Amino acid sequence: xxxxxxxxxxxxxxxxxxxxxxxxxxxLRSAAxxxxxxxxxxxxxxxxxxxxxxxxxDRLLEGVDVLIHFAGTSVERPLPEIIENNxxxxxxxxxxxxxQGVKRIVFASSNHAIGMYPVTERLSLDCELRPDGFYGLSxxxxxxxARMYWDKHGIESVCVRIGSCLERPSEPRxxxxxxxxxxxxxxxxxxxxxENVGFLTIWGVSANTRSWWDNSGAERLGYQPxxxxxxxxEEILARPNPLDALGQRFQGGSFVGIDYSRDxxxxxxxxAQAARPL
Ligand code: 15L
Numbered sequence: 001x002x003x004x005x006x007x008x009x010x011x012x013x014x015x016x017x018x019x020x021x022x023x024x025x026x027x028l029r030s031a032a033x034x035x036x037x038x039x040x041x042x043x044x045x046x047x048x049x050x051x052x053x054x055x056x057x058d059r060l061l062e063g064v065d066v067l068i069h070f071a072g073t074s075v076e077r078p079l080p081e082i083i084e085n086n087x088x089x090x091x092x093x094x095x096x097x098x099x100q101g102v103k104r105i106v107f108a109s110s111n112h113a114i115g116m117y118p119v120t121e122r123l124s125l126d127c128e129l130r131p132d133g134f135y136g137l138s139x140x141x142x143x144x145x146a147r148m149y150w151d152k153h154g155i156e157s158v159c160v161r162i163g164s165c166l167e168r169p170s171e172p173r174x175x176x177x178x179x180x181x182x183x184x185x186x187x188x189x190x191x192x193x194x195e196n197v198g199f200l201t202i203w204g205v206s207a208n209t210r211s212w213w214d215n216s217g218a219e220r221l222g223y224q225p226x227x228x229x230x231x232x233x234e235e236i237l238a239r240p241n242p243l244d245a246l247g248q249r250f251q252g253g254s255f256v257g258i259d260y261s262r263d264x265x266x267x268x269x270x271x272a273q274a275a276r277p278l
């Protein structure tokens with residue numbers, strides 16, 4: 001059985017993945033950032049530390065076949081934090097993979113790498129990237145970094161542009177972006193088991209009827225989602241849409257309105273236009 005490492009194990013997605021893998025007995029090493037993890041079962045392989053420290057990365061990756069890399073800043077934040085966690089931290093992780101001979105990394109990219117596309121557009125995997133902020137921009141950089149480590153060092157990567165990974169969808173945007181937990185676990189299993197993935201980018205999304213993203217490349221991985229947000233459409237559409245006009249126009253939703261300064265009609269006075277502290 002392959003040994004898997006999971007970074008960001010204390011986070012929103014990491015805690016779901018960790019609990020599910022431990023429950024079924026997958027050999028897993030889980031790492032959190034500053035806060036120690038309480039073992040879920042006796043003898044669970046857990047650790048914590050700052051991934052900008054090569055010694056911490058070495059500890060995480062020793063004897064590991066596949067890293068699921070969920071650590072990092074996962075929302076829009078001031079640029080210095082994004083640079084430290086999502087740029088510097090990622091370089092340390094890939095350098096550690098070189099040192100430790102890790103064969104494959106699952107890199108948590110995000111739909112915010114393409115968030116400035118209007119909701120009327122349908123995207124294929126090779127679309128031009130249009131980040132909706134510094135967080136999305138860090139994912140563009142991360143995807144390119146993963147590509148470079150495949151091309152120059154032969155470390156495989158699956159970059160997953162995660163939509164909205166939630167137990168269940170709760171708002172109209174999720175009818176297009178939902179990535180159900182069952183599909184997430186199936187996706188990760190394919191990331192571990194599939195042969196010769198090389199460098200691959202996939203939309204992290206369920207089989208949503210209203211999806212904006214064409215996941216044709218996913219066959220190479222054998223990812224076949226079975227969850228569909230349409231099952232929740234009636235109850236979701238009966239409630240008011242929590243997004244403002246701008247958030248409803250763009251695929252990135254509420255992230256688009258953060259520090260948005262174009263003089264577009266319909267967005268003046270929007271609460272979403274908060275200035276970003278640089
Ligand atoms: C993300 O990338 C975020 O990490 C998550 O918190 C959600 O905002 C998600 O995208 C989304 O767009 O729904």
